[in-house]
């Protein structure tokens with residue numbers, strides 16, 4: 001994984017993978033300098049990047065995350081549920097659906113030179 005520093009912002013672009021390696025409606029998890037992130041490419045091919053750690057008790061959504069809603073009526077395609085205690089999040093925004101309030105931290109994500117990158121704090125690595 002390569003990193004490109006941004007001057008004066010304390011942030012850096014981190015290359016995650018080739019653009020063609022993430023398909024529509026696919027979720028993948030990446031380790032970026034010790035921080036785990038979750039990337040979803042929606043059905044329109046837009047990219048979304050969030051922390052992969054549930055804000056309730058910091059459980060890893062790669063292990064506890066389910067693509068369905070357990071509580072209430074939601075669009076299952078766009079809901080990530082932490083199966084540990086059934087907290088639900090909107091994959092389009094990271095906002096908490098159940099309960100409302102807590103949200104997944106979102107990161108800037110994009111494509112450059114046919115590679116997907118995420119912008120996160122530069123930890124100097």
Ligand code: FES
Nearest residue numbers: 054056057082085
């Ligand atoms: S740790 Fe995710 S809902 Fe409790």
